[in-house]
Amino acid sequence: MQNEQTEELRRYAEEAAAKAASGKELYAAKTDVQAKLKAFMSGMRDLPKEERPAFGKTVNELKEKIEALFAAREEELRQKELEARYAAEQVDVTMPGRKRVQGSLHPVTLVKNQLIDIFAGMGFEIFEGPETETEYYNFTALNTPADHPSRDMQDTFYLGGDLLLRTQTSAGQIRVMQNKKPPIKVLSPGRVFRPDDDATHSPMFHQMEGLVVDKGITLCDLKGMLAEFAAKMFTSDTKVRLRPSYFPFTEPSVEVDLSCFVCGGKGCRLCKGTGWIEVLGSGMVNRRVLENCGVDPDEYTGFAFGMGLERIAMLKYGVNNIKNFYDNDVRFLTQFKD
Amino acid sequence: MKVPYSWLKDYVDIDCSAQELQDKLFSCGFEVEELLYLGKDVTGVYVGEITDIQKHPDADKLQVCQLYFGEEIGSVQICTAATNVFVGAKVPAALNGATVLHDGEVMKIKSGKLRGVPSDGMMCSGEELGINDDFYPGAEVYGILILDKDTPVGTDVRKVVGLDDYVFDIAVTANRPDCQCVLGIAREVAAVLKKPLKMPSFAYTMSEAKGEERNMKVRVEDTLLCPRYIGHAVTDIKIGQSPAWMRRRLALCGIRSISNIVDITNFVLLEMGQPMHSFDMDQLSGGEIVVRRAADGEKIQTLDEKEFTLTHENLVICDGAKPVALAGIMGGLNSEITENTKRVFFESAKFARDNVRRTSRALGQSSDSSARYERGVDAYTTEFGMARALHLVEELACGKVTNVHIDCNHAETAGKKMTASIAKINSLLGIDVPKDTLVGILRSLFFDVKLDKDGDTMSVIVPPYREDVDGWPDLAEEVIRMYGYDNIAPTFLEKASVTSGGLNEAQKRLNQFKDVLRLQGFSESMSYSFFSPKSFDLFGLPSDAPERRAVKIVNPLGEDLSVLRTFLAPAMLDNIVRNLRRGNENGRLFEVANVYIPEELPLKAQPKEVKTLCLGGWGDCDFFDLKGAIEAIGDAFGVKFSFRRGQKPFLHPGVTAEVVLGTKVVGYLGELDPRLAAEFAVEKKAYLAELDYDACARKFTSGTKYEGIPRFPAVKRDLALLADENVACGDIVDTVRHACRAVKEVTLFDVYRGGQVPAGKKSMAFTLSFEGEPNAEKVLSPETVDGFVRKILGNLKHNLGVEIRM
Numbered sequence A: 001m002q003n004e005q006t007e008e009l010r011r012y013a014e015e016a017a018a019k020a021a022s023g024k025e026l027y028a029a030k031t032d033v034q035a036k037l038k039a040f041m042s043g044m045r046d047l048p049k050e051e052r053p054a055f056g057k058t059v060n061e062l063k064e065k066i067e068a069l070f071a072a073r074e075e076e077l078r079q080k081e082l083e084a085r086y087a088a089e090q091v092d093v094t095m096p097g098r099k100r101v102q103g104s105l106h107p108v109t110l111v112k113n114q115l116i117d118i119f120a121g122m123g124f125e126i127f128e129g130p131e132t133e134t135e136y137y138n139f140t141a142l143n144t145p146a147d148h149p150s151r152d153m154q155d156t157f158y159l160g161g162d163l164l165l166r167t168q169t170s171a172g173q174i175r176v177m178q179n180k181k182p183p184i185k186v187l188s189p190g191r192v193f194r195p196d197d198d199a200t201h202s203p204m205f206h207q208m209e210g211l212v213v214d215k216g217i218t219l220c221d222l223k224g225m226l227a228e229f230a231a232k233m234f235t236s237d238t239k240v241r242l243r244p245s246y247f248p249f250t251e252p253s254v255e256v257d258l259s260c261f262v263c264g265g266k267g268c269r270l271c272k273g274t275g276w277i278e279v280l281g282s283g284m285v286n287r288r289v290l291e292n293c294g295v296d297p298d299e300y301t302g303f304a305f306g307m308g309l310e311r312i313a314m315l316k317y318g319v320n321n322i323k324n325f326y327d328n329d330v331r332f333l334t335q336f337k338d
Numbered sequence B: 001m002k003v004p005y006s007w008l009k010d011y012v013d014i015d016c017s018a019q020e021l022q023d024k025l026f027s028c029g030f031e032v033e034e035l036l037y038l039g040k041d042v043t044g045v046y047v048g049e050i051t052d053i054q055k056h057p058d059a060d061k062l063q064v065c066q067l068y069f070g071e072e073i074g075s076v077q078i079c080t081a082a083t084n085v086f087v088g089a090k091v092p093a094a095l096n097g098a099t100v101l102h103d104g105e106v107m108k109i110k111s112g113k114l115r116g117v118p119s120d121g122m123m124c125s126g127e128e129l130g131i132n133d134d135f136y137p138g139a140e141v142y143g144i145l146i147l148d149k150d151t152p153v154g155t156d157v158r159k160v161v162g163l164d165d166y167v168f169d170i171a172v173t174a175n176r177p178d179c180q181c182v183l184g185i186a187r188e189v190a191a192v193l194k195k196p197l198k199m200p201s202f203a204y205t206m207s208e209a210k211g212e213e214r215n216m217k218v219r220v221e222d223t224l225l226c227p228r229y230i231g232h233a234v235t236d237i238k239i240g241q242s243p244a245w246m247r248r249r250l251a252l253c254g255i256r257s258i259s260n261i262v263d264i265t266n267f268v269l270l271e272m273g274q275p276m277h278s279f280d281m282d283q284l285s286g287g288e289i290v291v292r293r294a295a296d297g298e299k300i301q302t303l304d305e306k307e308f309t310l311t312h313e314n315l316v317i318c319d320g321a322k323p324v325a326l327a328g329i330m331g332g333l334n335s336e337i338t339e340n341t342k343r344v345f346f347e348s349a350k351f352a353r354d355n356v357r358r359t360s361r362a363l364g365q366s367s368d369s370s371a372r373y374e375r376g377v378d379a380y381t382t383e384f385g386m387a388r389a390l391h392l393v394e395e396l397a398c399g400k401v402t403n404v405h406i407d408c409n410h411a412e413t414a415g416k417k418m419t420a421s422i423a424k425i426n427s428l429l430g431i432d433v434p435k436d437t438l439v440g441i442l443r444s445l446f447f448d449v450k451l452d453k454d455g456d457t458m459s460v461i462v463p464p465y466r467e468d469v470d471g472w473p474d475l476a477e478e479v480i481r482m483y484g485y486d487n488i489a490p491t492f493l494e495k496a497s498v499t500s501g502g503l504n505e506a507q508k509r510l511n512q513f514k515d516v517l518r519l520q521g522f523s524e525s526m527s528y529s530f531f532s533p534k535s536f537d538l539f540g541l542p543s544d545a546p547e548r549r550a551v552k553i554v555n556p557l558g559e560d561l562s563v564l565r566t567f568l569a570p571a572m573l574d575n576i577v578r579n580l581r582r583g584n585e586n587g588r589l590f591e592v593a594n595v596y597i598p599e600e601l602p603l604k605a606q607p608k609e610v611k612t613l614c615l616g617g618w619g620d621c622d623f624f625d626l627k628g629a630i631e632a633i634g635d636a637f638g639v640k641f642s643f644r645r646g647q648k649p650f651l652h653p654g655v656t657a658e659v660v661l662g663t664k665v666v667g668y669l670g671e672l673d674p675r676l677a678a679e680f681a682v683e684k685k686a687y688l689a690e691l692d693y694d695a696c697a698r699k700f701t702s703g704t705k706y707e708g709i710p711r712f713p714a715v716k717r718d719l720a721l722l723a724d725e726n727v728a729c730g731d732i733v734d735t736v737r738h739a740c741r742a743v744k745e746v747t748l749f750d751v752y753r754g755g756q757v758p759a760g761k762k763s764m765a766f767t768l769s770f771e772g773e774p775n776a777e778k779v780l781s782p783e784t785v786d787g788f789v790r791k792i793l794g795n796l797k798h799n800l801g802v803e804i805r806m
Helices: A002-019 A023-046 A049-089 A107-120 A171-179 A219-233 A287-292 A309-317 B018-027 B157-161 B182-193 B244-252 B260-272 B353-363 B368-375 B379-395 B422-429 B435-444 B472-483 B505-519 B534-538 B569-581 B623-637 B674-679 B693-699 B729-739 B782-800
Strands: A132-134 A158-160 A163-165 A184-193 A204-214 A240-247 A250-259 A276-285 A301-308 B002-004 B031-037 B043-055 B063-068 B075-080 B090-102 B105-108 B112-114 B117-119 B121-123 B166-171 B217-220 B228-235 B276-280 B288-293 B299-301 B307-309 B315-318 B323-326 B344-350 B400-409 B417-421 B448-451 B457-461 B587-597 B608-618 B641-645 B651-661 B664-672 B686-692 B715-724 B743-752 B761-770
Touching (some): A002 A049, A107 A204, A107 A309, A171 A184, A204 A219, A219 A240, A219 A276, A219 B422, A240 A276, A240 B018, A250 A301, A276 A287, A276 A309, A301 A309, B043 B157, B075 B090, B075 B117, B075 B121, B182 B260, B182 B435, B217 B228, B217 B400, B228 B379, B244 B260, B260 B276, B260 B344, B260 B368, B260 B379, B276 B323, B299 B323, B315 B353, B417 B422, B417 B472, B422 B472, B505 B587, B505 B608, B505 B693, B569 B686, B608 B623, B608 B693, B623 B664, B623 B693, B641 B729, B651 B693, B664 B674, B686 B693, B715 B782, B729 B761, B761 B782
Parallel strands (some): B217 B288
Antiparallel strands (some): A132 A163, A158 A163, A184 A204, A204 A301, A250 A276, A276 A301, B002 B166, B031 B166, B043 B063, B063 B075, B112 B117, B228 B344, B228 B400, B276 B344, B288 B315, B315 B323, B448 B457, B608 B686, B641 B651, B651 B664, B743 B761
């Protein structure tokens, strides 16, 4: 009799659990079954004392079975619901992502920063001199007196009196040496101005001047440092070639060519078949320039080098027209990432 | 500088090819910009002898010629329309496959038939070989070039007419004016090839002057502008053509032969680098030459028949009455050499380089002479130039050199003396050039070197034409450029002190600043530091606007680039216009650059350079994107910008804000005025902002200031407020913050008009975030927050008439 009832209750529970299609229904079913079970259990009171333990055991087994039954069904339902949710919430992963589109730094800034990184690592400080200068700082102190033909080499925008727009960042050399005693290692980047405006010249462009003054500095040191620069800026096997040149503020003066980093020196369009690319001007600081700045040229020697940042950027990125740098076309500007 | 290979060979026994010489010159500091082979366009043209001429059977104007080219080539039949051919003539003939010039273009010659008769080439005129009479006499004759009758047949015609030659076009650096001539380059070639230099002859004999020239005088009034003036009278002039060798040399350097006397002066210019002039003495009045500054308004007509009005800045050569030459630039038409010239006064002078340069620039008149004077002619060569010219007068037998030689010299002509230490030279170079090699190099460059007993100190006399050498480092340069820069071995500051480098705080901050903008989607632009003064009017600036106080460039490239920037907006607007014109419909740009603010005008001192930020945005970008970028700057550098309604003549009056930092207005932000937008054809809304970077950077705080985080989460309340249309959001936010210190954030999340909102009002929804003190022991209770909200609402109502929306 009891066994029948037990079996019936178990079957009832089984059916109720299976019929429940959601967590909510399952909960209702469970409550219902538990009520029934409670009622069944209350029958224990009417049993003789000796039968009670056996009944209790049966009921407990039944209770456990029912619990397990509902637990399993609950898990089953949760799994189903989850699957339904997964299916419902599926996204098209090929749709575009959401991002704040970042801007880019100007290629001249990027090149400037790269150069600063390289030379800062060698102990260079950064000094930015004024963009408007006097003739003294831009020319005279740099050993370029008024009648000097090299004043023609770089015509000048004048602002009245002896004021002008600096034609070279070398003007900063003088200000550095007047304010700082050797050892000096300074890098001066900045805007410079010359009245040229054609396919290959811009009336404003950027230079970066480097200056080292200390005891025992030699031409070999200049070559060594520029080799280091070339290796870091371009490729590690870039070679440096010095050849004689002329700048009023250096003696000896050299033009510095780098082995072509496109063809490795075999000759290509970039290097016009020569295997070499003219990159910067350089030399040992002229004694007169040191004297002009109160540095004893018998105690100290030094070297200076100057390069055009647009030129470096053109070489590095393959930009072929200097005008691109000042057109500020967003299609141009947003390409530069490094 | 054009230097013919064949001419160089007069002075140096060159035993290498032109290409090898090019490399050697390059290594010692003379870049050959172009190595031109004269015969490059004329190939396969040989000397043939005409052995037979027959009339063409079917064409009256054609003749059928048989030419013999020697055993190797044999005989070739060529038809020609030229009428100057004859049996026995030696002519250049382009055979099948040859190239010649036709109207300056390279033309290929092929065998073919002329009216049915085979013709295996073409006989050439001088023009087809690219030569004129100066290269080969008769080259300008109409018809076929008839060569000298002794020319061997079968020879490549380039060897015959002087095309088998190279011209080096050499870039001479500004410090080497002594190399602006063939002899100067020859000196370098001799040194680099370690060969002796064969000097040309300077010898001449003077004969007693008999005529008026005996009384000739020269007076130099301004010896600074004319440190040396040498004049020499030559009589019995026979004007005629120069010999072929001289004409050819001039032609190779691009100078047309004129007459023997004029050619001599040009030849000396090319050979010695000494500009010379020849006056027709019979046209000089007063029997004197006066070198002086021109009177203001004085006039001269130069050889090329241009007239110039002069000022006292210009130096002139005058006779007793009038200017006869523009010193160093060009002679006067009134005293030029003509075919009737009988007596010549040669001038060889040194003029101050900057004066020649300035006069040449001011008058827009230049010449081969002025080009050399501008870079510098030394007083030593002045004398040798004259001697060379007089020698050539004798060699060409075109005049009698008199003893009338006047030398007004105020210049140093002896070479500079200096001492130099071999050890010091080597220590500057960083390598050890062997002593003998070092001294040998200097001597090969004509430095007079005596080595002292100590074996290190050199007493050096610098060649007088080397005005550029003025210290021992110059000697070091001479040594290394000849010894070879390849010998410089790279070292890495072996003796130098270690220094710490890197950016300073201000420089790092500028980089961070740019990064903030980059991350806000703005790309960096760069524009010229100068702009057009028209911008002031275009931007509607009132006459007393500070922007109008701008520095003018004295010699600008044009009006559009004539004024230093006082604000960046015009350049940014240019960028926007250009981008839109190119179809770039969206963009955000920033530029950080100096504006130039003069203390006083006209300028007495360098203007103040103020670093300024300019933002520009168009397309998918509006006022609040730019504002957000400025706020992001504030977040990054620990400052809070505030914004209040402002005005700018070039911005939309309703969409313009002043940007305030502390109590100072540091910039503006707004939409481009539609009126201006229309003028620039900007069809999208465009936005501009400018900030005084330097003023902002002074307030920037760097580094992190840590504050503990509260133990309890913030409590949030949403408030929907009903405000009059003209109540500013900023005022509501300020009022809220003022009312309650516990408010950490006030975020506007909705603005609504219409519907149940009465006209003239707007509904604004804010989320307020309340936080207790960081060290508070318990969470803010709902009752406490209710109290805060009551106070906030009370203040809003009282201050702004803003009420909670029911």
